[in-house]
Amino acid sequence: MTRSITLGQYIPGQSFIHRLNPRLKILILVLILVLLFLLETFGALLASLATALAMFVLAGIPFSYLMRGLRPIFYIAFFALIIYFFFTSGGVVLLRIGFITVESEGVEQGLFIVARLVALVLFSLLVTLTTTPLSLTHGMGYFLKPLRYVGLPTEEVAMIMAVALRFIPTLMEESQRLMRAQLARGADFETGSIFRKAGNMVPLIVPLFVSAFRRADELAMAMEARGYRIGARRTRMHEDIITFKDWGALALVLVLVALVWVLSL
Amino acid sequence: MFIGTEKLTHTYMPGTPFATKALHDISFNFKQGDFALIIGPSGSGKSTLIQHLNGLLKPTSGQVVFEGKNISSDKQELLRLRKRIGMVFQMPEEQFFSETVFDEVAFAPRNQGFDDNEVENKVIEALKKSGLDPDELRMRHPFQLSAGQKRLVAIAAVLSLNPEVLILDEPTVALDTAYRKNLFDLLTGLNHKEGLTIIISTHHLDEAAALANRVLVLKQGELAMFGPAAEVFGRREELYNLGLALPPVTEIMHGLAEKGMPVKTSVYTLQEARQAINEVKRRDRS
Amino acid sequence: MAAQPSTIIEAKDVDFYYPGGEDADSSALSGINLTVKQGEYLALVGPNGSGKTTFLKLLNALLIPTHGQVLVKGISTEVESTLPEVRRACGMIFQNPDNQLVATTVEEDIAFGLENLALPPEEIRNRVFKTATLLGLEKLLRQPPHLLSGGEKQRVAIAGVLVMEPECILMDEPTAMLDPAGRCDVLNTVRELNRNRNIAVIHVTHFPEEAAGANRVVVLNEGKLAADGAPVEVMTDLQFLHGLGLQGTTAVELAALLRQDSFPLPPQILYNRELVDSLCSLGQKS
Numbered sequence: 001m002t003r004s005i006t007l008g009q010y011i012p013g014q015s016f017i018h019r020l021n022p023r024l025k026i027l028i029l030v031l032i033l034v035l036l037f038l039l040e041t042f043g044a045l046l047a048s049l050a051t052a053l054a055m056f057v058l059a060g061i062p063f064s065y066l067m068r069g070l071r072p073i074f075y076i077a078f079f080a081l082i083i084y085f086f087f088t089s090g091g092v093v094l095l096r097i098g099f100i101t102v103e104s105e106g107v108e109q110g111l112f113i114v115a116r117l118v119a120l121v122l123f124s125l126l127v128t129l130t131t132t133p134l135s136l137t138h139g140m141g142y143f144l145k146p147l148r149y150v151g152l153p154t155e156e157v158a159m160i161m162a163v164a165l166r167f168i169p170t171l172m173e174e175s176q177r178l179m180r181a182q183l184a185r186g187a188d189f190e191t192g193s194i195f196r197k198a199g200n201m202v203p204l205i206v207p208l209f210v211s212a213f214r215r216a217d218e219l220a221m222a223m224e225a226r227g228y229r230i231g232a233r234r235t236r237m238h239e240d241i242i243t244f245k246d247w248g249a250l251a252l253v254l255v256l257v258a259l260v261w262v263l264s265l
Numbered sequence: 266m267f268i269g270t271e272k273l274t275h276t277y278m279p280g281t282p283f284a285t286k287a288l289h290d291i292s293f294n295f296k297q298g299d300f301a302l303i304i305g306p307s308g309s310g311k312s313t314l315i316q317h318l319n320g321l322l323k324p325t326s327g328q329v330v331f332e333g334k335n336i337s338s339d340k341q342e343l344l345r346l347r348k349r350i351g352m353v354f355q356m357p358e359e360q361f362f363s364e365t366v367f368d369e370v371a372f373a374p375r376n377q378g379f380d381d382n383e384v385e386n387k388v389i390e391a392l393k394k395s396g397l398d399p400d401e402l403r404m405r406h407p408f409q410l411s412a413g414q415k416r417l418v419a420i421a422a423v424l425s426l427n428p429e430v431l432i433l434d435e436p437t438v439a440l441d442t443a444y445r446k447n448l449f450d451l452l453t454g455l456n457h458k459e460g461l462t463i464i465i466s467t468h469h470l471d472e473a474a475a476l477a478n479r480v481l482v483l484k485q486g487e488l489a490m491f492g493p494a495a496e497v498f499g500r501r502e503e504l505y506n507l508g509l510a511l512p513p514v515t516e517i518m519h520g521l522a523e524k525g526m527p528v529k530t531s532v533y534t535l536q537e538a539r540q541a542i543n544e545v546k547r548r549d550r551s
Numbered sequence: 552m553a554a555q556p557s558t559i560i561e562a563k564d565v566d567f568y569y570p571g572g573e574d575a576d577s578s579a580l581s582g583i584n585l586t587v588k589q590g591e592y593l594a595l596v597g598p599n600g601s602g603k604t605t606f607l608k609l610l611n612a613l614l615i616p617t618h619g620q621v622l623v624k625g626i627s628t629e630v631e632s633t634l635p636e637v638r639r640a641c642g643m644i645f646q647n648p649d650n651q652l653v654a655t656t657v658e659e660d661i662a663f664g665l666e667n668l669a670l671p672p673e674e675i676r677n678r679v680f681k682t683a684t685l686l687g688l689e690k691l692l693r694q695p696p697h698l699l700s701g702g703e704k705q706r707v708a709i710a711g712v713l714v715m716e717p718e719c720i721l722m723d724e725p726t727a728m729l730d731p732a733g734r735c736d737v738l739n740t741v742r743e744l745n746r747n748r749n750i751a752v753i754h755v756t757h758f759p760e761e762a763a764g765a766n767r768v769v770v771l772n773e774g775k776l777a778a779d780g781a782p783v784e785v786m787t788d789l790q791f792l793h794g795l796g797l798q799g800t801t802a803v804e805l806a807a808l809l810r811q812d813s814f815p816l817p818p819q820i821l822y823n824r825e826l827v828d829s830l831c832s833l834g835q836k837s
Contacts, residue, residue: 012693134655166655169697180321181360184352185422186344186376203372206362210408215650222651225611225643226711227635227667237662237679239672307701307730412599439646439727441599441757442798468730508732513760513801513823520827526834535801539808542830546814549834 010132017059018130021246022139028253029127035257036119042108044260045115052122059130069125070118077114084110137161138240156230163219171212178207266330268318268350268430268462269294273327275313287313288486294330295464297429300456300476302494303466305483306508311466312355314483315432318464319350348377351428355435357419358407366392366410367403370422377426391425392418394459396451413444417451424455430462431455437469445472452476471512474498475533482507495531514538559719559751560587560610560641564619567602567609580605580774583619589718590749592742594756594765594782598796601771603755607721610753611641624718635668642712644722648704648729649696652711657699658683658692661710668715682714686740702733706740713744719751720744726761738764759800762786763821770795783819802826 012018020028032048039045056066090105128136141158148154179189182203189200275288288310295301303311316322317329320336320343328335336346354360363369367388374387392399395417402410407418416436423431433452437445449472455461456476467473480497482490484507490497498504501511501519510516511533518530518538527548529541568579580602587593597603608614609621612628621628623637642664645651654660658679665675683689686706696704705725712720720741726734738761745752754765762768768785770778772795778785786792789799789807798804806820806829814833820826 132655134659162655163653166653166696169695170649173697177354178360180316181352181354181357183321184319184347184354185360185373186347186426187372188376203360203362207360210361211359218645218647218650219653221608221613222643222645223653223663225613225638226653226664227638227715228663229634229667232667233669234666235669235672235675236666237659237672237675306732442759443796508730508735510731514805517802517805517823517826520823521830524827524831526831535805535808538805539812542809542814543812545834 011061011065011129013060013130015059015130016245017055017126019245020130020249021240021242022131022135023142023240024242024246024250025127025131026136026139026143028250029123031250031253031257032123033120035253035260036116036123038257038260039116042112042115045112045119049115049119049122052119052126055126056122059126061126061129065129066122066125069129070121073117073121077117080113080117081110084113133165134162137165142240153231155234167215170215171208174211175204175208178204266294266333267297267299268331268464269329270314270317270324271328271330273314273317273324273329275310275317275322276325279325286486288317290327291483291488292327293481293488293491295462295479297462298456298460299462299464299479300452301462301464301479301481302470302473302477303464303481303483304468304470304509305489306468308485309483310486311468311483312434313486315352315434315464315466318430318432319347319352321352344377348426349428350430350432351423351426353420353423353431353433353436355438357422358412358415360419361407361415364406365403366405366407366418369407369418370425373422373426387425387427388421391421394424394455395421396447397421412440413447416440416444416448420448420451428461430464432464432466434466435469436465436467437472449473449476468509470510474512474515475537482509498531498533556589556591558586559589559624560585560753561622561625562586562606562609562616562619563622565609565616565621566618567605567614567616580609580771583776585769585776585779587719587751587753589751590745591767592745592752592754592765593767593769594754594762595769595771596756596759596762596797597771597777602774603771604723606771607643607723607753607755610719610721611643612637613643639664639668639715640717641719641721642715642717644705644708644712644720644725646724646727648701648708651708652696652704655695656692657688657694657696657707660696660707661688661714664711664715678714682710686710686713700733701729702736705729705733705737709737709740709744713750717750719753722752722754724755724757726756726758759786759798759803763800770797783821787819787821 036048039048084106085102086100086106088106088109089103091108092104093101094104094107095102131139138158141154141161144152144157145154187200187203189197189204192200269292271292273288273291274286277285277287291314303314305311313322317324320329323338330336331346331350361369363372370388370391371384374384379387388403389399392402397414397417402418407415410418437448440448452463453476456463465473474494477494480490480492480494481488482497482504489507490500490503498511498515504511514535515530515533518528518532518541521528522530526545528545532538532541562583562585565583566581583606595603595606605614609616609628610623612634615629623641626633626637628637652660653663661679661683662675665678680689683692686709688706688710691699691703696707699707709720722741726737729737741752741754742764744750754761756762763782763786765782768778768780768782769776770785777795778791786799787803789803792799800821802820802823802825806816806826810816816829820829
C-alpha cells in the first residue's frame with residue numbers, strides 16, 4: 001500500500017505563488033533561470049537565494065521538502081566543489097597538502113557555481129511544489145499549442161498526459177504488489193548477470209502489461225460512456241484565466257531581468 | 266508459538282514527511298492447524314500484517330515469529346521461509362505470466378531449484394490438491410480459464426511449494442457464490458486432511474465465519490480483538506461498529522433471540538441454523 | 552389519476568453477438584424485450600456469462616444491437632448524432648472503481664462528463680459542487696482518486712454520472728470489490744437517488760440480498776430473458792434459481808429448509824425480518 005505517495009511533488013496551498021497562472025508561472029520560471037545565468041556577483045546570487053527562501057516561506061512549504069528537493073544535487077555540488085577547489089588556480093593559496101593546493105580563486109568560483117545551482121533548483125522546486133501536475137502539463141501543453149498547425153493533436157495529447165498522471169500511483173502500487181507476489185513464489189529480481197536479471201523480470205513485466213491493457217480497455221469504455229469523443233469540443237471546469245496579478249508578477253520579473261542585464265553591461 | 270508477531274509496528278516511508286503508521290504494537294499467535302481469520306475494514310492494515318508473516322515486509326519495530334524463532338532477514342533463510350509459508354495475494358490471477366497452466370504452477374518449484382521430474386510431480390500434485398484435473402488443464406492457457414478456475418490455478422501455484430502455512434489475502438473477492446463455496450470447500454479440505462494452517466485476511470465473513478477457529482480483528486492498524494472465533498463473533502455490536510457484518514444467517518438468529526426465542530446465536534451456516542431452530546421447536550414440545 | 556411514469560428504456564427484439572465471439576466472458580444475447588420506466592429499481596441477475604454486462608452496455612450505446620433496437624427516451628442508440636443525449640440520460644457505473652476515474656482530482660473527475668458536453672466552466676463548477684455536496688463528497692473535492700477508499704471511489708463515479716442529471720443509472724456489480732461498509736455506502740446512495748429523484752436504476756448484481764432490495768428482478772440465462780417480476784416472485788422461486796446456479800436470499804434459503812422440516816412458513820418470505828417475524832408468530836401459536 002502506497003497511500004502516502006503523493007502524485008508528483010505538489011503540496012496543496014492557497015498562497016499567492018500557488019494561485020499564479022500555471023502558464024505564466026512556467027514563463028516566469030524560465031525568465032528567472034535566464035536571470036540566474038546573467039548574475040555575475042556573489043551579492044546578486046545571495047540576494048536571489050534569499051528571495052527563493054522567502055518565497056518558500058510565503059508558499060508555506062515545510063523546510064523538510066526543501067532539503068529533500070536539494071538532496072539529488074548534493075553529489076553534483078560536492079564534486080563541483082572538489083574540482084574547483086583543487087584544480088582551479090589563481091589568487092591566494094589557502095591550503096597546501098603535498099603538491100595539491102587550494103587557491104582562493106577556485107574556492108570563490110566553486111562556491112559561486114554551487115550557489116547558482118542551488119538557486120536554480122530552488123526556483124524550479126518552488127514551481128513543481130506549488131503547481132499540480134495537471135496544471136503543469138496543461139501549462140506546458142499551452143506552449144506546445146503551435147504544434148497543432150503541424151498536425152499534432154494537442155488536445156488529445158493533453159488528455160493522454162492527464163490520464164497518465166492519474167494512473168501513475170495506481171500502477172506503482174500495482175507493480176509493488178506484483179513484485180511481492182512473485183517474491184512470495186520464490187522469484188529473484190536481484191542476483192545474476194544483467195541478462196539473467198532481464199529474464200527474471202518477465203514475471204513482473206508480463207502481468208503489468210496485461211493489467212495495464214485491461215485497465216486501458218476499461219478506462220476507454222468508461223470515458224466513452226461519459227460522453228468523451230475524440231476531436232469533439234470540450235470545455236474545462238477550471239478556466240485558465242490570467243489575472244491582473246499574474247501580469248504584475250511577470251512584469252516585475254521582466255524588470256528585474258532587464259535591470260540585471262543593464263547593470264552587468 | 267507457531268506463527269505470530271510480538272509488538273509489531275510498521276511505518277510506511279519512515280523518516281519522511283509522508284510517514285504513516287500502518288500497524289501499531291500488534292501481538293498475536295496462531296497455532297499449527299488453525300483456520301484463522303484476520304478481519305477489519307479496508308485500510309485497517311490487514312494486507313500489511315499478512316505480508317509480514319512471510320517476510321515480504323520488514324517490521325519497523327517488533328518481531329515476526331515462526332516456530333518459536335524470530336524470522337531473520339537473511340536472504341537465503343527468507344527464501345526457505347517463503348517455501349514453508351505460502352502466500353496467495355488478492356486477485357492472484359493477475360500475476361499470471363506463463364503460456365500454460367503447467368508453467369504457471371511450475372514457477373515456484375523451479376525457483377526453488379527442483380529438477381524437471383520433481384517439478385512435474387509437484388505441479389500435478391498441486392493441481393490435484395486444488396481440485397483441478399491436471400490432464401485437462403496443464404496445457405491450457407491460464408488467461409482462457411473461467412474466473413473460478415483461474416483462482417484455483419493461482420492457489421495451486423503456491424501449493425506447489427508444499428507449504429505448511431497458507432496465507433490468503435481476500436481470496437473470494439470478485440468471485441460469485443458458487444465459486445466462493447467451491448473455494449472454501451477446498452480450503453476446509455486442505456485444513457482438515459493435509460493439516461495445513463490457513464490464515465485468511467478478509468472483510469467478507471459469509472462463508473469464512475463458519476470455518477474459522479481463531480479470529481484477529483484489526484482497526485486502523487491496531488489490534489481490536491483476538492481470540493477463539495466464537496468469542497470474537499459473540500461481540501456482534503463491536504464488529505458492527507467497525508463496519509464488519511456477520512453472515513446474514515447469524516443476523517437472523519440474533520433477530521430471533523432478540524424477539525425472545527431461546528435460540529443459539531453462534532450459528533454461521535444454513536444447516537446449523539436449521540438445527541438450532543428445530544431444537545427450539547423440540548424443546549417447546551417436550 | 553396519477554400520470555403514468557414515462558418509459559426511459561425500451562429494448563425491442565434485441566439480438567447481439569460479438570464478431571468472432573469466442574471470449575468466454577462476453578456472451579451473445581437473443582430476443583430480448585424489456586421496458587424500463589421512470590423511477591424503477593431493476594436488479595439484473597444471472598449466472599456468469601449470461602450476458603448481463605453485455606446487455607447493460609447495449610443500454611448506453613457502448614454496444615449496438617446486431618438486430619432489433621434499443622431506445623433511450625425514444626432515441627435509438629444507433630444514431631451517431633444523438634449519442635451525447637443517450638449517454639447523458641443513461642449513465643454507467645462499472646465494477647472496478649480504479650478503472651473508471653479519469654481525472655487527477657475528485658472535482659475534475661465529477662466534471663468530466665460536463666466538460667465533454669462543452670458546458671461553460673461557471674455552470675460546470677456550480678453543478679459539480681452541488682452534486683458533490685448531495686453525495687457528501689464536498690470535503691474530498693481536491694483529493695486525488697488513489698487516496699480514496701473503494702466506497703468513496705464508487706461514490707465519486709456515481710457523482711460523475713449524477714451531475715449529468717440522468718434519467719437512469721446503469722450499474723455493473725458496483726459493490727463486488729468493496730468491503731461491507733463501502734457496499735452499504737454505495738447501496739444507500741443509489742437507493743436514495745432512486746427514491747428521492749425518481750432516477751431509474753438498473754443494477755447488475757450477484758448478491759441475492761441486493762436483488763431482493765430492488766422493486767423488479769430480471770433474470771438472464773444464456774442470453775435470454777428467463778424471468779421478470781417482483782423480487783417476492785422471482786427471488787423466492789428456489790427451484791428456478793438453483794437450476795440456474797443462483798441463490799435466494801439467506802432468509803429464502805433457510806425458510807425452504809425449515810419448510811422441509813414442516814414449519815408452516817408462508818411462501819413469500821424474502822427478507823430476514825419477515826422470516827424472524829413468521830418464526831416468532833409460529834412459536835406463539837403453538
